[in-house]
Amino acid sequence: MLEQVRATLRFLNARGIAIVLLGCIVGVIAGALVTAMGWIVQTMHWLLFGLQPGARLSAMFSLASPWQALIPAIGGGVLGLSVAYLRWRRFRTPIDPIEANALYGGRLSMTDTFIVAGQTIISTGFGASVGLEAAYTQTGSGIASWIARKCGLRRGDVRILVGCGAGAAIAAAFGAPLTGAFYAFELIISTYSIANVAPVMAAAVSASLTTAYFGGIQLPLDLGTLPPLTASQYVPYIILGLIAGGVSISIMRLVTLVERFFSKLSVDATLRPVIGGCIVGLLGLITPQVLSSGHGGLHRELAMNYELYVVAQLFLLKLIASAVSLGSGFRGGLFFASLFLGALLGKIFAAGMGILSPEVGIDPLVAAVIGMTSLAVGVVGGPLTMTFLALESSGNLALTGVVLAAAIVSSLLVREAFGFSFSTWRFHLRGETIRGAQDIGWMRNLTVGSMMREDVRTVSGDMTVAEFRNAVPLGSTQRVIVIGPEKKYLGILVVAEVHARHPDPAGEHELIADLAKYRDTVLVPTMNVKAAAEAFSRSGSEELAVVQDFVGRKVVGLLTEGHLLRRYAEELDKVRRDISGER
The missing domain is CATH 1.10.3080.10 (Clc chloride channel)
Structure with missing residues (x-):
């Protein structure tokens, strides 16, 4: 059944329809969840602070009893217990929609979603001076990400649907579809294009209509008639x-x-x-x-x-x-x-x-x-x-x-x-360099380990120049890596340069390790494309050795600057197509 749904979505996605339909579904779900969370918090306020139905906690002129000032502290205790439980279970810090779209292609954990929503409800329900919008956007985005991954959508469409979920949540919270849509464009997707306007607007409108149907709009800002401006x-x-x-x-x-x-x-x-x-x-x-x-x-x-x-x-x-x-x-x-x-x-x-x-x-x-x-x-x-x-x-x-x-x-x-x-x-x-939701996760995923060649030519560093000339004839390869004991990196040799050296009987017995270049510049498999490009720029070499780590320096591969730039250009073109909506 799931495979049939995915096949249908792939057919519709080729025509740009699937993401719009999914945006509507996400909007309806987000609107219903925003209504439910708002109702839960409002009910907590009515019960804990003795409010009349329809009254708002922050609209009160004074607390009904001085003892109610302890309620936020009690809420802090409940939240502290949840923190202790999460620490015991070794849960990581939850990922929010901006971080997910920037680094992980829109992949959000439902566990993170439940944690953020639950802790935010506890916080604002017990009177802490924070808003529910974090829970709204996390929930809308988390549901959208889950649906997108179940439907097998590609990376760019997952990011758009995550934006749909966050924008729908804001639209539902304020009863303002345009506000929600542009929240998605500016903060979650981080771009506006014809490709994403239809699904995001569909999600925002669907969420607003759903919340209005359930009567759960969170007090829209009604400013009335304002005076003219000069x-x-x-x-x-x-x-x-x-x-x-x-x-x-x-x-x-x-x-x-x-x-x-x-x-x-x-x-x-x-x-x-x-x-x-x-x-x-x-x-x-x-x-x-x-x-x-x-x-x-x-x-x-x-x-x-x-x-x-x-x-x-x-x-x-x-x-x-x-x-x-x-x-x-x-x-x-x-x-x-x-x-x-x-x-x-x-x-x-x-x-x-x-x-x-x-x-x-x-x-x-x-x-x-x-x-x-x-x-x-x-x-x-x-x-x-x-x-x-x-x-x-x-x-x-x-x-x-x-x-x-x-x-x-x-x-x-x-x-x-x-x-x-x-x-x-x-x-x-926290040490991240994220300035927005622009998709830079592909850059981090494009590592040296995924681009390097493992079939590299190596020679022992204790080989003499004469032995090298016999073992590596001119034209057999351009460069070789010089290694020591346990394949430890010693440098790179340009074959043509070794053969072009002036024939000197004394020089024939010189060790090739002494002729090696780029001894201090190496790559490791975990480096991303940006760090690797900077290493090439500093060294001036067209090829660099890849070592297992900087301590042992065991050679595991070789990467050329030309291949790195070609792979970077390919991935950059994919991002461009996602932004422009090309299929």
């Missing part, structure tokens, strides 16, 4: 985008500093979320708006006008709560937290401009929307993603232009001054 107001709003970019860099660095602080404590990693939960609970006593992702708090802030000091205080408290939550080990992301913090930053900017230059007439709600998208662009990435979020939330096309301008300014500042989004920054801290 040309003179563009400059202040672009300045706001620049400020938001700088603040987003500070936020990412703050999270890193808090994480390092917790790692330096003489406390086991399983207990750190408990400490973080205590701190978040204490902040929740001041205002519950810092708890959980902040959906209710954002809507409350957009609907009401508070004094400057109140908004500034909430900004600092939410920032500390999010940094402590992530730094202490709670699972989640900064997607919605960055939207909330950006809206607060926009209101702070509007209040400040009202004091410094009241004649400009900065509207607090417009500033909140621009601050929200600009800060989110700096932290999450994706200028078009956040611009479409503003467009679909407000329905105001005139607002979209200034939002896009501010978002681009924020993105440029972060890229030039910092170089990472929050996700790629965390990869960088």
Whole structure:
């Protein structure tokens, strides 16, 4: 049965239809799972914090009881137990959709998916200041990857379907298909082309419709009617985008500093979320708006006008709560937290401009929307993603232009001054060099071991020049590898150069090991194509020996620069065809 399905998909895939149909299926599943996870977390809030049905935790003015401040710490304990179990079972660090598409051709583990989703639900369900978006995108992408691999799709199509899953999840979470689609294009697939627009849009629309059918849209941002913008107001709003970019860099660095602080404590990693939960609970006593992702708090802030000091205080408290939550080990992301913090930053900017230059007439709600998208662009990435979020939330096309301008300014500042989004920054801290979801996994898989020749000509280093000339006639081969005891690499000889040496009776007894070149430059089978190309460039040789390791230096093969460049060009052409949609 499975083989029949795969055969049908191969037939449809030749016409570009299969990936669109699978995108619709992924969208429906992602929409249903987003609805289910949102319902689970909301139910936990109702039970743990005593909320009324339909109420939001971060929209509360105060906790019903001071004892509820201990709930995040209890959640930290539960999360710590899960960390201890995973450590006991020796599970590796879960791979997220960006990393999977960049390094592994879209291959995601369902085990990783369950771990991320479960820990994120625990974290935000018990009130930690993190969002569910990490669980949404991980689940959507994980399901998509599993379906793609079961259907036997090729590498490029697997990556597209993973983007479909992540984009569908965001579309379902915000009831915004264009936002979800461009989240996939900019952050997960890392490119936009005619080949991927149809499946990604199909997935995003299907997810939005599914979530709407189940009544599970996560409080879409309804901004109502916004005032018109004048040309003179563009400059202040672009300045706001620049400020938001700088603040987003500070936020990412703050999270890193808090994480390092917790790692330096003489406390086991399983207990750190408990400490973080205590701190978040204490902040929740001041205002519950810092708890959980902040959906209710954002809507409350957009609907009401508070004094400057109140908004500034909430900004600092939410920032500390999010940094402590992530730094202490709670699972989640900064997607919605960055939207909330950006809206607060926009209101702070509007209040400040009202004091410094009241004649400009900065509207607090417009500033909140621009601050929200600009800060989110700096932290999450994706200028078009956040611009479409503003467009679909407000329905105001005139607002979209200034939002896009501010978002681009924020993105440029972060890229030039910092170089990472929050996700790629965390990869960088782990030692990875990923700057986005661009497919570089094929480059890592194209190793020296897969390209080298094993049938290499070798000669012993204790052979004399005369013996070499007899054993290796001119024209029999171009180069030979000189080896010592146990096939240890001693260098490379160019046969023509040895035969061209001036006949000298004394020189005939010279050992060929003394004539060998490139003694210090070798390759190992695990080197990728990039590292090997750099070795060829440094040495200037057209051929290099491949040794088992750098210590024993036992010769196992030979690689030519011409073959390396040809294989690199072939793989690069495959990537180009995947991007352009050529079959």
